[in-house]
Amino acid sequence: MTNSSKRIQQRRPVPDHSLLHRPHLLESMPVNFEIVDSRTVRVPEGREYDVFEAIDALPWVDQLCPLMPHQYAVSFKSPVWAWDVVNAMVKATNPESYRAYFRGYQAPNRYWDAPDGLRYWRTRELNRCKPDSVEPLRRVDSGAKPITDWDGxxxxxxxxxxxxxxxxxxxxxxxxxxxxxxxxxxxxxxxxxxxxxxxx
Structure with a gap:
């Protein structure tokens, strides 16, 4: 087993509100995390985490993009437990999440419309915005397809x-x-x- 593999294994289970930071890992989707309800994630050891406590613990940065104002948080600046809990909820299939196309992107992403009124999604970072700050998403479950002749x-x-x-x-x-x-x-x-x- 490589040192890198050992380090990844040592991060599971989620530390108890640890303030440790870690390098950015795109493959860091927590395994065996259970979505209990719209604000609770349970780790394999049985401990439950409040997603909104985790959201509040993330160091959100304002991205004042004139075309898509939003906030983002990066993993290497975030508490491990908070990043993993929010990431698990954002990536999970639950009644408040869906796959959709945004603007001219040719592949859909998964979005979570959270009870706090914000929309969350994952790229290299965790992101969130007000749903009415951009035009509506085109949902896959409504039959949406990518727009191949996007003008711009x-x-x-x-x-x-x-x-x-x-x-x-x-x-x-x-x-x-x-x-x-x-x-x-x-x-x-x-x-x-x-x-x-x-x-x-």
Missing amino acids: PRYAPNGIGIYEADAKGRWWPTAAALASGYQPCKACRRRRHSEVSDDE
Whole structure:
């Protein structure tokens, strides 16, 4: 067994409200976690965690994106127990969760409409937003399919008209958009320096 495997095993069970931090692991979906109800997660040893205590323990960061304002939390800055509990609820299949397409992304993600009125989802980070801060999601259980002829970058509203593609398929704000005062967020500026992909 590798040292990395040993470290991953040592993280289970979830520490008792440990303040330890850990490296980012995309494969860190807790195994054998049971969703008791819309606010409770039970670990294999039988202990139950309040999801909203875990949510409050995460270091949420404001992402003031002009096209999608939201908050995010990264794993290596988060308490292990809190990240694992919220991650388990977000990734689980439960009555308040569903798979849906967002804007021009070609693969659906799983979303959780939580009792606190916010929508949660997982990318590299844990994310949350007010549902009415963006246009409605297109749910898979309602027959939604990806939109293949999306007019603009996948992360922007369809046909917003403030981007243009270069010869390599990368999207950039138009000169007119920048002249009007549009300021893309740092994350989008970094993303626009590489080919658009759907593996984020």
